Amino acid sequence: xxxxAPVAETQNPTEHALGALQARFGDAVQLDNRDGYTxxxxxxxxxxEVAQAVRDQLGYDYLTSATAxxxxxxxxxxxxxxxxxxxxGGSPLVLKAQTPRxxxxxxxxxxxWPAANFQEREAWDLMGIRFEGHPNLxxxxxxxxxxxxxxxxDWHEAYYEEEHKPYDSRWPEGKPFRAEAFNPYGxxxxxxxxxxxxxxxxxxxxxIYEDVPLGVSVRHDLASERVVVxxxxxxxxxxxVFRMVVSLDGETIQALEPVFGYLxxxxxxxxxxxxxxxxxxxxxxxxxxxxxxNNFGYAEAVERLLATGxxxxxxxxxxxAIRVLMGELTRVxxxxxxxxxxxNDLGAYFTPMMYSLVERELILDFFEAVTGSxxxxxxxxxxxxxxDLPETMRTTAALMNDRVRDFNTMAYLDELINERLPRxxxxxxxxxxxxxxxxNRCIGVGVLPKEDAIALGAGGPVLRASGVPYDxxxxxxxxxxxxxxxxxxxxxxxxxxxxxxIRIDEMRQSIRILKQxxxxxxxxxxxxxFAGTPKYxxxxxxxxxxGRVENPKGELGFYVVxxxxxxxxxxxxxSPSFINLGxxxxxxxxxxxxxxxxxxxxxxxxxxxxxx
Amino acid sequence: xxxxxxxxxxxxxxxxxxxxxxxVPVPENMRSAVAVTSFTKLLDSIYNWGxxxxxxxxxxxxxxCAIEMIATAxxxxxxxxxxxxxxxxxxxxxxxxxxxxxxxxxxxxxxVRLYNQMPEPKYVLAMGACAIGGGPFKEGxxxxxxxxxxxxxxxxxxxxxxxxxxxxxxxxxxxxxIDRQSLGNPNSTPWYGRGPGDEVPLPVLxxxxxxxxxxxxxxxxxxxxxxxxxxxxxxxxxx
Ligand code: SF4
Numbered sequence: 001x002x003x004x005a006p007v008a009e010t011q012n013p014t015e016h017a018l019g020a021l022q023a024r025f026g027d028a029v030q031l032d033n034r035d036g037y038t039x040x041x042x043x044x045x046x047x048x049e050v051a052q053a054v055r056d057q058l059g060y061d062y063l064t065s066a067t068a069x070x071x072x073x074x075x076x077x078x079x080x081x082x083x084x085x086x087x088x089g090g091s092p093l094v095l096k097a098q099t100p101r102x103x104x105x106x107x108x109x110x111x112x113w114p115a116a117n118f119q120e121r122e123a124w125d126l127m128g129i130r131f132e133g134h135p136n137l138x139x140x141x142x143x144x145x146x147x148x149x150x151x152x153x154d155w156h157e158a159y160y161e162e163e164h165k166p167y168d169s170r171w172p173e174g175k176p177f178r179a180e181a182f183n184p185y186g187x188x189x190x191x192x193x194x195x196x197x198x199x200x201x202x203x204x205x206x207x208i209y210e211d212v213p214l215g216v217s218v219r220h221d222l223a224s225e226r227v228v229v230x231x232x233x234x235x236x237x238x239x240x241v242f243r244m245v246v247s248l249d250g251e252t253i254q255a256l257e258p259v260f261g262y263l264x265x266x267x268x269x270x271x272x273x274x275x276x277x278x279x280x281x282x283x284x285x286x287x288x289x290x291x292x293x294n295n296f297g298y299a300e301a302v303e304r305l306l307a308t309g310x311x312x313x314x315x316x317x318x319x320x321a322i323r324v325l326m327g328e329l330t331r332v333x334x335x336x337x338x339x340x341x342x343x344n345d346l347g348a349y350f351t352p353m354m355y356s357l358v359e360r361e362l363i364l365d366f367f368e369a370v371t372g373s374x375x376x377x378x379x380x381x382x383x384x385x386x387x388d389l390p391e392t393m394r395t396t397a398a399l400m401n402d403r404v405r406d407f408n409t410m411a412y413l414d415e416l417i418n419e420r421l422p423r424x425x426x427x428x429x430x431x432x433x434x435x436x437x438x439x440n441r442c443i444g445v446g447v448l449p450k451e452d453a454i455a456l457g458a459g460g461p462v463l464r465a466s467g468v469p470y471d472x473x474x475x476x477x478x479x480x481x482x483x484x485x486x487x488x489x490x491x492x493x494x495x496x497x498x499x500x501x502i503r504i505d506e507m508r509q510s511i512r513i514l515k516q517x518x519x520x521x522x523x524x525x526x527x528x529x530f531a532g533t534p535k536y537x538x539x540x541x542x543x544x545x546x547g548r549v550e551n552p553k554g555e556l557g558f559y560v561v562x563x564x565x566x567x568x569x570x571x572x573x574x575s576p577s578f579i580n581l582g583x584x585x586x587x588x589x590x591x592x593x594x595x596x597x598x599x600x601x602x603x604x605x606x607x608x609x610x611x612x
Numbered sequence: 613x614x615x616x617x618x619x620x621x622x623x624x625x626x627x628x629x630x631x632x633x634x635x636v637p638v639p640e641n642m643r644s645a646v647a648v649t650s651f652t653k654l655l656d657s658i659y660n661w662g663x664x665x666x667x668x669x670x671x672x673x674x675x676x677c678a679i680e681m682i683a684t685a686x687x688x689x690x691x692x693x694x695x696x697x698x699x700x701x702x703x704x705x706x707x708x709x710x711x712x713x714x715x716x717x718x719x720x721x722x723x724v725r726l727y728n729q730m731p732e733p734k735y736v737l738a739m740g741a742c743a744i745g746g747g748p749f750k751e752g753x754x755x756x757x758x759x760x761x762x763x764x765x766x767x768x769x770x771x772x773x774x775x776x777x778x779x780x781x782x783x784x785x786x787x788x789x790i791d792r793q794s795l796g797n798p799n800s801t802p803w804y805g806r807g808p809g810d811e812v813p814l815p816v817l818x819x820x821x822x823x824x825x826x827x828x829x830x831x832x833x834x835x836x837x838x839x840x841x842x843x844x845x846x847x848x849x850x851x
Contacts, residue, residue, distance in 0.1 A: 147819035157753040184837040189820045193838035204817040236701040262719040266752030288676035357686040
């Protein structure tokens with residue numbers, strides 16, 4: 001069940017949209033003509049109307065990313081940036097709206113694109129922009145009561161040293177120091193001066209339960225009491241530290257509110273202090289199951305900026321081949337993992353997982369041999385990759401069974417791609433697809449209709465299982481994908497079962513890609529894996545870029561703003577898991593509490609990426 | 613024990629020798645069968661042997677390190693070899709909390725609560741740079757620089773993430789630690805002391821997270837810090 005998605009159009013979307021919108025809204029829509037910027041600046045009063053026109057007349061039905069930038073000292077305003085796409089494909093249209101830093105307020109776009117819901121809450125939480133008309137404008141990653149909006153440029157964390165890395169010196173005059181030494185509390189905390197802990201009343205928990213419906217619902221036959229249950233953050237089936245507050249009528253879900261932030265590790269704040277290259281290892285830790293494809297997304301974004309400069313050499317063909325190899329191996333690995341976890345959630349405790357992990361170890365051995373690390377590979381560079389594939393690889397796996405020997409890397413890959421992985425996929429297919437428990441619990445459960453999937457901004461397998469053949473690899477092709485043969489997998493029911501099946505389909509497509517890549521790798525043997533000379537500090541031209549790749553979990557986007565310095569001025573991650581969770585309530589409503597766990601498993605989230 | 617040629621006798625002898633009190637003479641030919649020891653030592657050896665080989669970890673994954681923890685539990689590394697495969701979802705049934713990942717301020721509250729809910733004797737293993745000291749995310753405004761700022765840690769396993777081999781090593785170290793605990797020494801087995809142990813008070817999420825044990829000093833410190841920040845020429849305030 002596959003369908004060729006239409007390939008990208010060629011007309012510049014911004015110019016086309018500008019003409020159409022200015023005809024209707026006049027001066028309220030302006031071209032963003034700052035150096036290195038694209039898109040349209042919309043006057044806040046007209047934002048909702050313009051957005052509606054963009055959606056209905058121009059057909060941009062899919063909001064991918066919405067985020068805020070603080071231009072402190074560069075115009076002193078906050079700017080909300082929306083990237084909207086068409087589900088038929090093509091590059092995104094960028095809309096922007098500006099608001100002064102004090103009293104920052106903008107109209108909410110949740111009415112136009114419901115996908116804006118969580119992302120606007122995030123912008124409120126971290127940047128302090130109030131959204132008028134937002135149904136539930138509460139902090140999302142931090143807790144109610146937290147002091148300040150940390151992504152503002154003038155907000156300093158407790159361990160603040162300097163604006164930018166590399167810091168002057170961690171050992172002035174030969175004496176090393178640690179950040180703790182300069183914090184009056186000796187740990188990573190700070191309080192406002194008028195803070196009185198003895199009189200403090202905690203808001204965090206109360207705010208979570210504030211608008212969860214409680215009370216008795218009187219139906220004509222029986223009166224049943226509503227119960228509120230908090231699932232997580234410590235729960236064996238929440239895939240980490242995710243929490244859901246569900247309101248139940250008997251066993252049926254009435255309302256569900258996800259609670260985020262238990263793994264909010266401040267990627268973006270740290271990322272804005274890091275150098276451009278220094279962020280690469282941090283991207284590994286976003287979706288820690290797919291570190292290499294996160295690298296891919298970040299490299300893609302920064303390379304877009306670099307390409308606007310003068311001395312830029314695009315990655316070589318071998319580099320691109322290695323990148324795609326890594327990306328697709330990661331996809332197989334992730335989907336095997338996801339299926340294992342889904343079965344875990346259905347009650348097959350750990351056994352299917354064990355089988356998934358066998359193949360995962362083989363892939364990890366390859367990663368370790370090439371990049372030096374099993375999980376946190378830190379392997380991509382702007383303009384290529386860090387090392388070439390080694391000729392031979394000896395793995396720790398080899399030390400633990402009786403096949404202690406060096407493998408020829410290409411032979412290892414050959415066996416992996418042509419035999420082991422297809423066999424593992426077939427095995428999963430054979431044992432699980434027709435399994436009675438799987439079919440009974442998955443078919444027709446957790447349905448996400450096509451229209452909702454698009455409106456809520458769901459991405460990746462979740463979107464494609466609802467009948468939308470949208471895949472960034474085809475919608476806005478990057479790297480070698482235009483020349484590779486593969487189909488975009490699509491299924492039409494939008495239930496758990498289809499989300500399971502689509503992963504099997506996608507793995508098969510990945511194998512198809514990988515087989516082609518093996519040929520390209522042989523062809524390019526010995527050619528350079530990096531264009532130009534590797535540099536520790538890259539000069540990135542001023543401007544903005546939004547780079548996106550099709551991660552196993554959905555569209556992973558990086559929005560990077562550079563002011564020409566060594567560090568990104570703004571570094572935002574559009575994480576697929578986070579935005580896919582926006583569809584969770586739609587999927588779960590009316591189902592039993594036991595199904596929530598399975599539905600969550602079928603979305604396939606990783607908390608490092610959800611909370612960042 | 614490959615050097616045993618499969619009969620296992622060496623191990624048995626070692627065990628007796630360790631138990632045996634060298635001050636008591638035992639005839640040469642009986643050394644492989646008899647050990648004279650104190651009652652506590654005998655009891656310890658049985659007690660600890662049982663405990664060290666049935667450590668039940670809590671199913672508790674925080675971040676990236678948890679993935680390597682899962683890999684450790686799976687077939688290739690197989691933590692079941694150490695009697696640790698019974699992973700419990702409830703803290704009430706768990707002996708070991710594997711803090712596998714970044715501890716955030718928002719998460720420290722449930723972690724301390726879970727720790728309090730675990731029955732004694734309980735152990736904590738801090739896995740990875742993050743759990744030890746904040747790791748790569750140390751400067752993050754929502755990151756706790758090390759779980760040991762709130763609860764006591766028995767074993768630290770460095771790495772980012774530690775390989776499964778490293779985690780196994782850490783678990784073996786924990787077994788060694790258990791071996792050294794003695795019923796004869798109340799300091800090493802405080803759970804047999806009088807009354808229940810003290811609970812760790814739950815941190816509170818205020819303008820920033822705070823530990824209720826420090827309530828009396830925090831306000832004062834906040835004022836001092838503010839004063840120092842307002843008067844930048846008074847440089848040296850690193851107390
Ligand atoms: S130590 Fe490294 S791998 Fe472990 S949780 Fe921290 S960042 Fe992730």
